[in-house]
Amino acid sequence: MNERLARLRRALESLEVKDDRATLAAYGRDESGAGEFLPALVVFPRTSSEVQAVMRACSTHDVPVTPVGARSGKSGGALPVRGGVSLSLERLDRILEVRPADLIATVQPGVILETFQKAVEEVGLFYPPDPNSAAVCTLGGNVAENAGGPRALKYGVTRDYVLGLEWVLPSGELLKVGRRTLKGVAGYDLVGLFVGSEGTLGVATEITLKLLPRPPAVMTALLAYPSVVEAADAVSQVLMGGGLPRCLELLDDVAIAAVSGRGIDFPSGCGACLIVEVDGPSEEFALAELDRVSRLAASRGAALGPGIVAMDRDQRERLWAIRRLVSESLRAIKGFKFSEDVVVPRSRMAEAIARFKGVGHDLGLLVATYGHAGDGNLHTNVLYGGEHERPLVDRALEAIMRITVDLGGTITGEHGVGLTKRQFLSIEQQKAVIDWQRRLKVFVDPQVILNPGKMFPED
């Protein structure tokens, strides 16, 4: 490998390459908690053709290459588990154009999601996908993982907004796939295939996104319940009653305890809560819609009081700040955690949460659940105190995956399979389906140098 790396380094001479200790350590970690995997070097191309040059060089010298954005991923997708090159897309960070008349925009992959959202909102447009990491994550990373967030309930996930891609294959070849129009059915849906391919089939160097008109009015409220059973039931009541809020987020008792005293006073006896957000063409409309949804959510008399309605932007921000704090506050309880993102049929949510808690109870681990309840997408977190508890944690995670699939769900709704869930894929998918996907991977990447060691179970 050393000889090959030395030759590769010479081939990349004209590009920005770093291999100092601090950089390698920084690119050896992400938000998955999966550990440290150091690359041998990190390359920072600035153009599509430089990305092509990196891929070509890695292919020529047979060195593994792992694409990376902001390192905010939750499944270890950007960890260079076989060493080699970390290919950072951060320097490709320009919004190339926003076309209000066509409701589209074209961006480079290193643009920070929040920067893009603000830019389009300034001209009256709206880009809905909103992972919790919006302030740091990149659109390229969102495309790689097909990221979602609270607003997915009404507006869908990243894949629903990607119209076209400029895509560099592991060979260095560049494809322009998809389109720049809203509709279009020519050929196979390669955009659909590449979005969510977790950096295993190539990298986006340009992304054309669909936009929507910005809804003028937004209203948010927090509804409290004695336990997750009532809260999960309320979610079903809202959806069956014809309500479609843009967000319907759940926090269980552990999550509430973790964030209480940090900006919101939860009512006493509150063992679970829902954050509800609606939008619409006017304040009156949004208020009426919030009222309708809140009534549906309280229809079985289980809600504790009328709920806390955010009366202005500041109060709304305070509710969402609480929601954003959940992940790190849970980690702080024991020092370490694994955050899952399973999805179950919405009618099975209460049962799923209770069974996940039971898994923790049986193994002596604390399990918390919060997340995108409107989608049945649950962030079940297994909290633990250190490496010595890892064998127990691994058992808990596998049990959670088995319960999820048993209930008719899927092992990942937004974070991807990556490294941390690769051994669980076979719980959900048939061997024939996994084999077929492996063949597809080898067709695109015959040397298996692009992001090796991800997505598929170890042989």
Ligand code: LAC
């Ligand atoms: C969230 C991340 C973990 O929703 O997906 O908080």
Ligand code: ZN
């Ligand atoms: Zn989430």
